[in-house]
Amino acid sequence: MNRKTLVLPALAGLLAPVLAACGSSDDAGDGGDPIVVGVATHIEATKSAPAPLDPAQAYDVDAWNVMRATLQTLMRLPRSGTAPVPDAAESCGFRDTQNEQYRCTLRKGLKFSNGHALTAQDVKFSIERMKTINNTNGPVSLLDDIDKVEAPSDTEVVFHLSKPDATFPQKLTTPAAAIVDSQVYPKGHLYSGFNVVGSGPYTVKAERSGNHIAKALFTKNPSYQGGLKTHNDKVEMRFYADSADTERALRKGDIDLMNRGLSPSQVQGLENARDSHITLQTMTGQEIRYLAFNTKDPAVSNKAVRQAMAQIVNRSDLVRNIYAYTGDPLFSMVPTGLTGHINSFFNKYGNPNVAAARKTLRDANITTPVKFTLTYTTSHYGSSTAKEVRALQQQFNSTKLFDVSVKGIDSWQQYRTDAVAGKYSVYSMGWFPDIPDADNYIAPFIGKQNFLGSPYRNGKIESQLIPASRQQSDRNAAAADFKQVQDIFADDVPVLPLWQGKQYVAAHDDITGISWALNAASGLQIWELGRGVSD
Structure with a gap:
């Protein structure tokens, strides 16, 4: 995703995207070498999560991109x-x-x-x-x-x-x-490993390296019956340790396209990469980043502690100094651009205010400094995550109201498993939407089977507001319920929204279809990619 060509998101269906590369996109990738997509992440099998491509287990954007195609x-x-x-x-x-x-x-x-x-x-x-x-x-x-x-x-x-x-x-x-074969997938347990038996537009063959996928080759499925048109015969997905390795592969010509996880410096460098025949295209995104809390952990169980953190965190500093404006400050779990969004956290807490945070803690008889570890994953959200967490540590500790240490976890699957098990008091998370609706930024974080495994409960949200919003076929009519939920979140702070990111796709300029490469839920649509003729 060329910075100088701004493409509005598919979310609102406001404008049809423009073509991102010159030349015809009609079956441009048919035959010949596969189109190669680089991904800065690992899809891994672990003892606690042995089935990374089983829809019953997989719940992250990278695994879903594989499953959407197969x-x-x-x-x-x-x-x-x-x-x-x-x-x-x-x-x-x-x-x-x-x-x-x-x-x-x-x-x-x-x-x-x-x-x-x-x-x-x-x-x-x-x-x-x-x-x-x-x-x-x-x-x-x-x-x-x-x-x-x-x-x-x-x-x-x-x-x-x-x-x-x-x-x-x-x-x-x-x-x-997803529809799986009842003769292949076991009914009562996971289908371990990296094989996929589906009816989607592609079949996939994974090449392993240890416990993770090194490459995945997608081949057009001749038996596919559905509404999609594939613009290529083959797509190869290669997995890299980080976005720097992925960018090097793009510039060397080892891959044709990359997206997600780009650091601000990479975005700036790729904007000026025309001499390398690389196009960077920018889209307004619906990815969000937030802090999650184990609300039963003694360090943060009192909501006054979480409220004080909300009064201190400086989103503008993160967006400016860490992300070089490749994102925007976010004051609600529901991002801007979706029906029902309001700036609930700004309405309640305003600009960062240390004096207000100190009073909040004092009024609740909280002994300061409040000590806890802020945990993050080193392998899933891009290389800037560590810098972001260090910046948050500095923001909190500089007030003398908190004593925060940080810890990075390499394995994404282990990170998810431990977080759901309640092993972290405060931890950094991101969210890509399952569906492009405000409901999907609220409901997954509420209730007994919530995505975070959070012990936080709120009867009004669970039994009244979410059910009421889901009765509205006209999603504009659900906005009032969503606004109430956001205000409750701002008061209880079970999660603390930080920023909303833009989306980028960087590709060689003979690759067509990149304007369609991401759908309204930020899913990668590899079938839209083709190979054309550059100017």
């Missing part, structure tokens, strides 16, 4: 915009006025990559399997509202929801609702 869903997000369109389904829709019964008719002739027929029974199996396994680190919470799934025929699926949910069609576009 595992089919009933619905998918369109090229631009947020209204789901059919993929494995021929048609889908609510069959009642309460948004509680959702019925889909499947396309005829669907097959998995192993030749097995895909039927409504496989859809039923996939959803029930996700709920049966109920993996702590997985996306099962996205399917919480499903009470029962029926398959009255080979081509009909009926979802009965326990409560109204107008966002349900969007949830069916996510890998949480």
